[in-house]
Amino acid sequence: MARRFFTEANLEEMASTVGVMQPLMYTLRGPMPQAFLVIRTSSVSVGAPTAADPNVVVRTVTLTPLSWNPYTMAVTVSLEDEKVVCGLCAGTECVLGLPSRDLLRQLTICEQWLPKGISEVELARLKIYKSLYVGVPSIGECPVNFECIVDHLEEYHGHLVAFVRVVGASINDELIFLQRDEIVSRYPTNQADRVLCEDGTVRPRVSLLSDLMACPTFPVAPKQGWYATFDIWMRDLASEGYLNSDEHGQVARWSARWEEVFADTGAPERAQLRDKLTHLIRLIANRQWVQLHAFLENVR
Amino acid sequence: MGRLFYSADELLRRPVFPGMHDPTQLYFHFRPARPANLLVTRDPISDELNLSAGTYGLLSEKPYTICLHIAKHSYDSARNIQALGSPCVVALPGRDIVQETWFASLPIPRGIFEGDIGELTLLPSRVIDVPGIAECPVNLECCVEFVKDWHTHYVVFTKVVGASIDEKMAVSDRLDVIRCFPVYEVDDQTNEFGGAIERLGVNGELLACPFFPVGPRDGGRVGSSAWIDDLKEAGYLGTGAATTLSDWLKMWERLLQAGKTDESLRRRITRALELAAWEQWHDLHDHVTREHSCG
Numbered sequence: 123m124a125r126r127f128f129t130e131a132n133l134e135e136m137a138s139t140v141g142v143m144q145p146l147m148y149t150l151r152g153p154m155p156q157a158f159l160v161i162r163t164s165s166v167s168v169g170a171p172t173a174a175d176p177n178v179v180v181r182t183v184t185l186t187p188l189s190w191n192p193y194t195m196a197v198t199v200s201l202e203d204e205k206v207v208c209g210l211c212a213g214t215e216c217v218l219g220l221p222s223r224d225l226l227r228q229l230t231i232c233e234q235w236l237p238k239g240i241s242e243v244e245l246a247r248l249k250i251y252k253s254l255y256v257g258v259p260s261i262g263e264c265p266v267n268f269e270c271i272v273d274h275l276e277e278y279h280g281h282l283v284a285f286v287r288v289v290g291a292s293i294n295d296e297l298i299f300l301q302r303d304e305i306v307s308r309y310p311t312n313q314a315d316r317v318l319c320e321d322g323t324v325r326p327r328v329s330l331l332s333d334l335m336a337c338p339t340f341p342v343a344p345k346q347g348w349y350a351t352f353d354i355w356m357r358d359l360a361s362e363g364y365l366n367s368d369e370h371g372q373v374a375r376w377s378a379r380w381e382e383v384f385a386d387t388g389a390p391e392r393a394q395l396r397d398k399l400t401h402l403i404r405l406i407a408n409r410q411w412v413q414l415h416a417f418l419e420n421v422r
Numbered sequence: 423m424g425r426l427f428y429s430a431d432e433l434l435r436r437p438v439f440p441g442m443h444d445p446t447q448l449y450f451h452f453r454p455a456r457p458a459n460l461l462v463t464r465d466p467i468s469d470e471l472n473l474s475a476g477t478y479g480l481l482s483e484k485p486y487t488i489c490l491h492i493a494k495h496s497y498d499s500a501r502n503i504q505a506l507g508s509p510c511v512v513a514l515p516g517r518d519i520v521q522e523t524w525f526a527s528l529p530i531p532r533g534i535f536e537g538d539i540g541e542l543t544l545l546p547s548r549v550i551d552v553p554g555i556a557e558c559p560v561n562l563e564c565c566v567e568f569v570k571d572w573h574t575h576y577v578v579f580t581k582v583v584g585a586s587i588d589e590k591m592a593v594s595d596r597l598d599v600i601r602c603f604p605v606y607e608v609d610d611q612t613n614e615f616g617g618a619i620e621r622l623g624v625n626g627e628l629l630a631c632p633f634f635p636v637g638p639r640d641g642g643r644v645g646s647s648a649w650i651d652d653l654k655e656a657g658y659l660g661t662g663a664a665t666t667l668s669d670w671l672k673m674w675e676r677l678l679q680a681g682k683t684d685e686s687l688r689r690r691i692t693r694a695l696e697l698a699a700w701e702q703w704h705d706l707h708d709h710v711t712r713e714h715s716c717g
Binding site: 123124125126127128129130133134137138141142143145146147148149150151152153154155176184185186187188189190191192193194196198200202203220223226227229230231233234235236237238239240241244245246247251254255265266268274276278279280281283285287288289290291292293294295296297298299302305306307309310311312314315316322323324325326327328329330331332333334335336337338339340342343344345346347348349350351352354355377380381384385387396399400403404407 | 423424425426427428429430433434439441442447448450451452453454455456457467468469477478479480481482483484485486487489491495514517520521523524525527528529530531532533534535538539540541545548549556560562567568570572573574575577579581582583584585586587588589590591592596599600601603604605606608609610611613615616617618619620621622623624625626627628629630631632633634636637638639640641643644645646649671674675678683688691692693695696699700
């Protein structure tokens with residue numbers, strides 16, 4: 123399989139065109155989940171949210187998950203994007219609205235760096251509604267809105283990375299019974315690339331997921347899933363008859379011994395044990411039960 | 423259409439709506455799918471390789487930097503990239519190695535290489551001493567630049583210092599590429615023991631967003647004046663209308679710099695840009711002409 127390699131300088135060069143990167147950079151990056159970041163640039167609330175509130179700023183951003191409990195995410199904006207940077211301070215509130223396939227024009231509009239005081243909400247004709255947990259409004263057209271607090275800010279390579287904590291969320295109730303494959307084909311959009319057209323214009327493209335594929339489950343993992351430990355997995359296999367009690371005992375001894383000799387990296391016993399454990403787990407992962415029993419019998 | 427609101431605590435308890443039998447049905451509406459990666463690191467004690475599955479996000483394009491979030495109970499990865507400057511490879515798996523990607527999540531003893539379980543092939547890196555995974559279409563050779571202890575995870579910023587791509591993918595059409603990789607973590611289903619069955623997904627559709635004249639030719643970062651110039655040059659705005667609109671924008675900028683505002687002017691500009699963004703050229707001309715004549 124032939125491969126093409128890139129140095130850091132190559133990557134910089136491919137990213138250097140203003141507004142659009144060379145197509146290969148998008149391939150090296152992959153499509154990124156998008157959101158509308160909603161902030162309020164003035165702390166003065168004008169009561170019920172209105173589209174004409176010039177203090178409300180909406181920007182198209184990409185999302186990065188950080189932790190699930192508490193539920194936190196990161197968004198990154200250029201430090202040159204003054205309109206947004208001014209409104210992102212630790213402790214301030216924001217909303218992240220997930221865009222659907224019906225909001226492509228709005229995604230383009232909210233990517234623009236409009237002058238301060240000119241509201242993206244009005245330009246994009248977004249309907250906003252009052253959030254329940256923060257003072258920043260949510261976006262009516264978005265299937266899901268996350269109401270967030272900015273917990274931490276980090277400047278990094280000309281960007282401001284905002285770590286935000288979800289304090290509440292809302293969902294369009296018409297969507298809640300949809301099957302996952304239908305949901306992912308609607309939202310969120312993923313920023314796929316920007317294409318430089320022949321006439322010099324830049325066309326953004328988004329992608330949506332379609333095919334879903336289930337990963338293996340028990341016995342090719344603990345019953346609980348990947349959250350459990352190796353010892354629990356082996357116990358699960360024994361409890362369901364994939365390993366008999368002798369075999370389970372043998373595996374448990376190998377595991378315990380491996381822990382003891384782990385730091386002795388030059389020991390021949392360690393190398394042998396590593397090979398045995400690798401082979402054992404590979405046979406289980408590939409559901410080769412006959413070979414597994416034979417292997418455990420032979421190396422006894 | 424109504425809205426259902428949930429607090430953060432309610433979300434964590436995985437709320438179920440009446441009539442809903444799958445406990446994950448509602449919860450995963452609030453966990454958008456995210457691109458998955460395989461992370462190759464080296465154990466600082468034994469020098470052995472570790473492979474783990476996770477998800478990544480983009481931080482910046484120039485330089486190319488990415489964010490990893492590593493669960494603290496992913497002990498091996500968490501330990502192996504604690505030190506700033508630690509090398510690692512972020513490999514992007516395709517749909518053809520879903521099972522092998524899953525194997526990288528298995529809870530196996532420290533020092534046993536997950537890549538050996540899936541019989542994956544190591545790909546020598548060119549810049550760092552940690553190899554990539556040959557079966558992954560893209561391998562990103564990275565150096566850790568920032569680590570933050572963040573609740574249940576470590577947040578890790580890495581800079582991409584080298585990369586490689588499968589030549590076939592390098593010349594493929596975008597849609598073919600995104601149908602192949604990267605895979606995304608989508609949700610968990612529930613197995614017969616009440617445990618999780620992870621599901622991965624891939625992109626299947628590519629949609630072109632409206633662009634110029636909906637925004638500037640060069641994309642969004644050049645400012646509204648450049649957009650007006652582009653509209654004039656392409657014939658969407660006459661010289662008079664373009665001049666009027668540009669004057670309004672200049673007046674607005676001057677007011678902002680002076681710390682002042684003018685609601686009437688703000689509304690005029692907003693409406694004009696809105697009509698351009700929705701390609702209502704006739705209405706835009708009427709608006710600019712009417713407002714201009716009103717002074």
